[in-house]
Amino acid sequence: MSDTPKTDFIREIIAADLASGKHATTITRFPPEPNGYLHIGHAKAICLNFGIARENAASGARCHLRFDDTNPAKEETEYVESIKSDVKWLGFDWGENLFFASDYFEFFYECAVALINKGLAYVDRQTAEQIKETRGNLTVPGKESPYRDTPPEENLDLFTRMRAGEFKEGEAVLRAKIDMASPNMNLRDPVIYRIMHAHHHNTGDAWCIYPMYDYAHPLEDAVEKITHSLCTLEFEIHRPLYDWVIEHCPVPAKPRQIEFARLNLTYTVMSKRKLLQLVKEGLVEGWDDPRMPTLSGLRRRGYPAAAIRHFCQRIGITKYNGTTDVALLEFDVRDHLNTVVPRRMAVLDPLKLVIENWPAGESEEVEIDNHPKDPAMGTRTLKLSREVWIERDDFQEEPEKKYFRLGPGRYVRLRGGYIVHCTGFNKDAEGRITEVHCEYLPGTKGADAPEGVKCKAAIHWVSVEHGVDAEVRLYDRLFTEADPDDAEGGFVTVINPDSLTKVRAYVEPELAGVEPEFSCQFERLGYFVADQKDHRPGVHLVFNRTVALRDSWK
Ligand code: ATP
Numbered sequence: 413m414s415d416t417p418k419t420d421f422i423r424e425i426i427a428a429d430l431a432s433g434k435h436a437t438t439i440t441r442f443p444p445e446p447n448g449y450l451h452i453g454h455a456k457a458i459c460l461n462f463g464i465a466r467e468n469a470a471s472g473a474r475c476h477l478r479f480d481d482t483n484p485a486k487e488e489t490e491y492v493e494s495i496k497s498d499v500k501w502l503g504f505d506w507g508e509n510l511f512f513a514s515d516y517f518e519f520f521y522e523c524a525v526a527l528i529n530k531g532l533a534y535v536d537r538q539t540a541e542q543i544k545e546t547r548g549n550l551t552v553p554g555k556e557s558p559y560r561d562t563p564p565e566e567n568l569d570l571f572t573r574m575r576a577g578e579f580k581e582g583e584a585v586l587r588a589k590i591d592m593a594s595p596n597m598n599l600r601d602p603v604i605y606r607i608m609h610a611h612h613h614n615t616g617d618a619w620c621i622y623p624m625y626d627y628a629h630p631l632e633d634a635v636e637k638i639t640h641s642l643c644t645l646e647f648e649i650h651r652p653l654y655d656w657v658i659e660h661c662p663v664p665a666k667p668r669q670i671e672f673a674r675l676n677l678t679y680t681v682m683s684k685r686k687l688l689q690l691v692k693e694g695l696v697e698g699w700d701d702p703r704m705p706t707l708s709g710l711r712r713r714g715y716p717a718a719a720i721r722h723f724c725q726r727i728g729i730t731k732y733n734g735t736t737d738v739a740l741l742e743f744d745v746r747d748h749l750n751t752v753v754p755r756r757m758a759v760l761d762p763l764k765l766v767i768e769n770w771p772a773g774e775s776e777e778v779e780i781d782n783h784p785k786d787p788a789m790g791t792r793t794l795k796l797s798r799e800v801w802i803e804r805d806d807f808q809e810e811p812e813k814k815y816f817r818l819g820p821g822r823y824v825r826l827r828g829g830y831i832v833h834c835t836g837f838n839k840d841a842e843g844r845i846t847e848v849h850c851e852y853l854p855g856t857k858g859a860d861a862p863e864g865v866k867c868k869a870a871i872h873w874v875s876v877e878h879g880v881d882a883e884v885r886l887y888d889r890l891f892t893e894a895d896p897d898d899a900e901g902g903f904v905t906v907i908n909p910d911s912l913t914k915v916r917a918y919v920e921p922e923l924a925g926v927e928p929e930f931s932c933q934f935e936r937l938g939y940f941v942a943d944q945k946d947h948r949p950g951v952h953l954v955f956n957r958t959v960a961l962r963d964s965w966k
């Protein structure tokens with residue numbers, strides 16, 4: 413499974429720019445705002461930007477990790493740290509190229525002064541409501557502000573006083589002077605600076621005016637000499653403003669913005685605002701809850717970084733918005749794990765099976781392969797004894813049609829060991845089966861069933877004497893609806909009540925010693941991972957279901 417990308421329209425543009433000599437090298441950037449954890453949608457942007465840099469390494473290409481931290485109100489250092497660790501986990505490295513947009517505040521300010529001096533920006537003292545009301549709409553042009561023609565010297569004085577903290581929030585803004593009648597609303601004298609008396613995680617209280625995204629972003633790209641600024645389609649309509657800022661400000665480079673379709677997934681909400689709501693309202697157990705589409709959640713769920721990269725490569729880069737079936741991601745995870753992780757046995761819904769003709773207190777070693785198709789993974793030795801746990805649904809009192817497992821008088825093989833013959837069972841007062849009885853057939857270990865014995869299935873088991881207790885967390889999709897964003901009562905009303913089920917299970921002894929994040933297949937059940945946070949080897953075992961063996965949502 414490779415994650416070398418096919419080409420796409422962006423990679424074609426980049427190759428052409430190198431070939432024509434327009435650029436000697438390629439510089440991309442991934443510019444998260446540190447106001448939440450990264451999600452699988454960001455993985456698409458990371459794989460694209462860092463991927464392009466890696467593919468063009470020969471010409472000195474690089475990708476910057478830039479924190480777009482221009483809004484003091486929503487940002488926290490916890491997010492900065494989580495973003496760095498997630499990008500690394502996904503397999504990418506920014507090297508020396510770690511930047512913070514807030515380091516450019518002085519440059520943004522100088523550019524604003526340059527715009528004012530050219531008569532291209534003015535301080536507007538109207539209220540926020542007045543500015544909103546005079547913007548017009550798609551059919552009605554906007555109305556020019558009475559402050560629009562203030563001379564540059566006066567604007568400069570006002571802007572200096574804005575910076576000095578002489579105004580309260582909302583008393584003044586700086587606007588670009590472009591075109592109040594433009595059919596593109598973004599060009600109707602957009603606000604480029606506002607006053608916020610807020611503490612910033614990087615610059616502290618040095619500033620009380622903060623630049624708007626549409627103004628700051630092109631300048632950040634230009635300072636870093638980004639050649640191709642890749643963003644999602646909703647910014648297409650902002651591109652004329654991006655280009656206007658680049659054209660009129662004293663910038664050291666002229667980056668080009670190119671848009672691509674964002675990733676949307678079925679049964680998933682992707683916006684950080686909504687993910688934050690899930691966390692804040694306690695609907696999940698944190699940003700890294702294994703049901704979250706965050707990279708830290710997916711990691712805790714047991715999704716391998718390589719499977720996520722492969723998924724991003726497979727969906728490709730296009731200009732068309734759509735929604736990708738989450739089953740495709742799950743398929744890649746299963747497909748990847750299938751080849752790389754070993755098999756183990758665990759019983760999640762235990763029912764005791766007593767082998768009546770097996771001497772009490774004795775056990776026998778059986779050797780089991782760790783992977784059915786990969787002999788290099790070797791074998792392990794397990795102890796079989798008189799009492800074993802089997803799955804409750806591997807026994808039926810009155811077997812239905814096509815049920816080939818255990819039932820009265822039936823035969824089944826204990827995986828890697830003997831064929832057993834069911835001789836009876838016990839029930840409690842409520843009619844629930846408490847114990848199943850059987851006899852093993854000597855000579856059937858590693859050998860075919862004898863003449864006249866019909867044995868069509870092998871079931872997994874864990875020795876009662878040797879197995880160990882574990883908590884197993886069965887995760888499922890977080891929402892019951894394919895498009896939770898469209899739910900009538902909002903996405904929180906379609907949370908899947910069965911998205912997490914905790915069970916007490918028995919697992920084979922070797923699993924007692926595995927470290928957090930150890931991944932394996934529990935035979936016949938699915939892929940599981942030792943929980944990154946709560947699993948403590950030898951003390952308290954916790955396994956998360958990464959994905960079931962088959963898609964049960966079809
Ligand atoms: P959200 O809408 O979830 O808050 P955002 O776009 O506000 O995301 P940023 O931190 O600003 O988040 O995004 C960093 C980069 O990741 C941007 O270049 C953005 O275009 C890209 N990105 C965000 N979401 C997706 C997505 N679903 N698919 C592809 N790229 C995305």
Ligand code: MG
Pocket residue numbers: 445
């Ligand atoms: Mg955002």
